Amino acid sequence: MEIFEGIHTRRSIRHFTDIEVRKEDLDEIIKAGTWAPSGLNNQPWRFAVIKDKDMRYDMAQLTKYGKIIENAPVCIAVFADKDAMYNDVKDHQAVGACLQNMLLAAHALRLGAVWLGEILKNGDEVRKLLELPESMDLMAVIAIGYPASKGKTPQRKDVSEVLLKEI
Ligand SMILES: Cc1cc2nc3c(=O)[nH]c(=O)nc-3n(C[C@H](O)[C@H](O)[C@H](O)COP(=O)(O)O)c2cc1C
Numbered sequence: 001m002e003i004f005e006g007i008h009t010r011r012s013i014r015h016f017t018d019i020e021v022r023k024e025d026l027d028e029i030i031k032a033g034t035w036a037p038s039g040l041n042n043q044p045w046r047f048a049v050i051k052d053k054d055m056r057y058d059m060a061q062l063t064k065y066g067k068i069i070e071n072a073p074v075c076i077a078v079f080a081d082k083d084a085m086y087n088d089v090k091d092h093q094a095v096g097a098c099l100q101n102m103l104l105a106a107h108a109l110r111l112g113a114v115w116l117g118e119i120l121k122n123g124d125e126v127r128k129l130l131e132l133p134e135s136m137d138l139m140a141v142i143a144i145g146y147p148a149s150k151g152k153t154p155q156r157k158d159v160s161e162v163l164l165k166e167i
Pocket residue numbers: 010011012013014065114115116117118119151152154
């Protein structure tokens with residue numbers, strides 16, 4: 001998939017078929033995440049892959065978007081490792097870039113995915129559920145699967161509306 005086509009046609013997908021996602025594809029998605037830029041190349045991102053149905057059910061109770069987590073064949077929880085961080089803003093920006101790379105990689109593999117942020121209100125509960133150390137700070141959960149329906153096409157502001165200045 002050509003990069004501009006990927007950027008423009010990626011949509012948040014919230015309904016999935018039951019078809020399992022291949023481990024090779026999950027590894028490819030995580031690898032794409034790890035090729036994001038990061039300040040000082042510190043690569044503060046960490047990942048947990050959750051396929052287990054019972055675990056997804058428990059995670060689903062921690063967000064009002066739980067149905068998406070329950071119905072996706074797999075989720076990837078993405079953390080910032082506080083022990084690897086050097087600057088809050090820059091490290092969070094890096095994990096954001098990592099997340100976008102992952103969404104684009106999923107799209108290139110013809111998978112659907114959505115970035116779930118509402119669950120961050122219970123980030124610590126997610127971390128405890130996954131039995132991860134306190135140094136792991138939840139940044140997002142990505143639900144992934146083969147799309148069962150097309151994502152809506154939300155509008156975007158025109159460039160002229162967001163461009164502040166061109167000197
Ligand atoms: C930081 C962040 C948090 C988000 N949290 C959620 C969420 O909790 N639930 C959800 O359904 N979508 C969530 N989304 C997806 C957005 O709703 C979606 O990206 C936006 O509506 C634009 O649609 P598009 O991704 O199809 O272009 C989130 C996206 C971002 C970047």
